[in-house]
Amino acid sequence: MDKKLYDLMDWEGIEAIVYSEEDHPSRILGAHKVKGGILVHTFLPDASSVQLKIKSSGKCYDMEEADEAGVFAALVPGKKTEPYTFIVKYGESSKIELEDPYLYTDIIGESDAVRFESGVYYDVYNCFGAHPVAVDGCLENAEVRWDVTEETDKNKEKNTVYGVHFAVWAPNAARVSVVGDFNFWDGRRHQMCRVGDTGIFSLFVPEISIGDIYKYEIKKDYQTVFLKTDPYGFACEQRPNNASVVTNISTYKWGDSAWLSARKKKDYKKEPVSIYEVHLGSWRKKKCESSTPTCDEEFLNYREIAPSLASYVKEMGYTHIEVMPVMEHPLDESWGYQVTGYYAVTSRYGTPQDFMYFIDYMHSKNIGVILDWVPAHFPRDAGGLARFDGTCIYENPDKRRGEHPHWGTLIFDYGKPEVDNFLIASALFWIDKYHADGIRMDAVASMLYLDYGKQDGEWLPNIYGGNENLEAIELLKKLSGVFHERKDGALLIAEESTAWPMVTGDTEKNGLGFDFKWNMGWMNDFTGYMQTDPLYRKGRHGTLLFSMVYAYSEYFVLVFSHDEVVHLKASMLMKMPGSMEQKYANLRAAYGFMMAHPGKKLMFMGQEFAQKEEWNEKTSLPWDEAAEPEHDIFRQYVRALNQFYLKHPSLYENDYDETGFEWISSMDADHSIVTFVRRTSDESEQLLFIFNFTPVIYENFRAGVPFKGKYKEIFNSDDTIYGGTGHVNRHQKNSKEVSWDGRDNSIIIEVPPLGMSVWSCMEL
Secondary structure, eight states: OOHHHHHHOOHHHHHHHHTTOOSOGGGTSEEEEETTEEEEEEEOTTOSEEEEEETTTOOEEEOEEEETTTEEEEEEOSSSOOOEEEEEEETTTEEEEEOOGGGBOOOSOHHHHHHHHTTOOTTGGGTSEEEEEEEESOBTTOEEEESOOTTTOSSOOTTEEEEEEEEEEOTTOSEEEEEEGGGTTOTTTTBOEEOTTSSEEEEEEETOOTTOEEEEEEESSSSOEEEEOOTTOSOBOOTTOOOEEOOOTTOOOOOOHHHHHHHHTOOGGGSOOEEEEEOHHHHSEEEOOSOOTTOOEEEOOHHHHHHHHHHHHHHHTOSEEEEOOOEEOSOGGGTTOSOSEEEEEOGGGOOHHHHHHHHHHHHHTTOEEEEEEOOSOBOOOTTSSTTTTSSOSSBOSSHHHHEETTTTEEOBOTTSHHHHHHHHHHHHHHHHTTOOSEEEETTHHHHHBTTTTOOTTSOOOOTTSOSBOHHHHHHHHHHHHHHHHTOSOOEEEEOOOSOOTTTTSOGGGTOOOOSEEEOHHHHHHHHHHHHSOGGGGGGGHHHHHGGGGSTTSSOEEEEEOGGGGSTTSOOHHHHSOSSHHHHHHHHHHHHHHHHHSSSEEEEETTGGGTOSSOOOTTSOOOHHHHTSHHHHHHHHHHHHHHHHHHHOGGGTTTTTSGGGEEEEEEEETTTTEEEEEEEOTTSSOEEEEEEEOSSOOEEEEEEEESSSEEEEEEEETTOGGGTSOOOOOOSOEEOBSOOBTTBSEEEEEEEOTTEEEEEEEEEO
């Protein structure tokens, strides 16, 4: 080797490159100004010879082999680095021209790193992960244009280089490389650069294409090497494969601007909200095209699901769908609740663009889309977040804080700013990039309590000796604050199964700041009541009433969710007691009571047509069963309920105002009958509801009414058109001045068995 070149070499640094133990490879590789010119190094294992070619002139310089492992060097005359490429020869005949990834500027700046380490880089997804970029020029003169490809770039320059910028957080790694088919999965070839002294690694890799798969190869302690999926990646291979996939999520052309604009102006607390909870993988499937004997059904694509689901939801009168987690997950049986890709829509049903189409289509039909999101825990899968850089950077290292023993999953370390940043940005990502209308946060209770699901000795108290997870509480408050600063009308909904106070309260008053909370207490109490034989319901009458004691303590959503129809709990229909006719009648009454009770509504798919079997994620809903007369009639009943709900503002306008609900009779436990009124703020509409939770028919039943007036039955769950026995009230009733139920006026009516009767009220 030329002595002058030899003397310029950093041999210690070269050794670190060769053994892939350098976390600042750009200190050696690429172009560097030195005395006498520009010193260029490259590391190309297996290359037999390399030439450096100046792009502007085409002049070539032979590079000398500095290390037989594949390090080549050249001293190029001049004072300014000009864009160049490498002409690389492998063996006798193979020759290719390559860009140098270390020629280009550090794309992540110090300000980005500081924001991330401070936990306030809430649009970090615009920088971390894998982004197609265009780079014009080189080193400090380079201009970077994000999320463009050669096919989409309208501002091409002569010296533009297209490729992918990768960035990941791995603070305790000795070295991080990006690997894939493009570099033979060889971690020596694209060693990433640590950004300053932070835990962020980044690298621009030229000439990588959309659709290329990749992972991060992480070297922990100069011996241990392992592969990880990109935590910020936008797409993954289909399970069981788990490599990340380079994609450009900025190319989809949205058509929902009118929807988003209207959403900003809505006050959903005063709007009708009736949600259809959906598992996309089993709502509908198609016959398997594969010849594999075990393959019977396969998933529909997001684009295939959208029209049929939207049509069905519109027909049924739902305002929103809630989609069980579509974030990438390895195990179908987890239903998406054990997430490995918090920024990647699952490839089971298609591409990111396909899912964007799905949401866009729903918006075109005036259907809101709420996404389930799981910040409470994540799986131990070796390729995921667990011990990501060889240490516990996402999970709490103390297993008393970092493990869910019952679920076998890991708990995020909520006290770490970078982890909080990861989670908050993930929630915002689905609103920003996918136009979701809300995030339903799973298992919030498990975040709030340090001893959730744990026995003595399995958990660690907080600094005050309590069981409250103080770090998680602060995360939730911060998330709700940032989420609502957008003022875009998107909703934040909590599944919180305890009596934690002020889940939907103002954060400035020590609340958590959610828009709505699932009313799990009502679901458990009411489901338990309905499962009781009617003969014994009078003994449980209090559970029917108790929800109104706390109905205004939170902004509640009443739910019959997927959790109620799995794990041998039986479907909603088969929970009901009695003969099949009585089961249907009980369920009609139950759904009617939910619709009449203050609070927004949610029902899991299949329960709207009274599915008999429990939900099974492995197969499509039993649509053949749904077409059978008794099930189709029941579906029509649910449709009528939804339409009735949408038509009557008294059922939603005052959900969270005590003036919107009034008991008429709540103490008639012997008959298991309750009556109450729902009304609008200005009392322009008042509806009287009468529920009978026994199979007894009361032909001359006297009921108190709110005032002297005319009363007309406008809905009856026992109507024959809904599969009932026909005990309805055909004629208008004029109240009489007969005191009853503590009221001055009353009416005599026929009360249907196991039924709901709804009356319009007109004051005289």
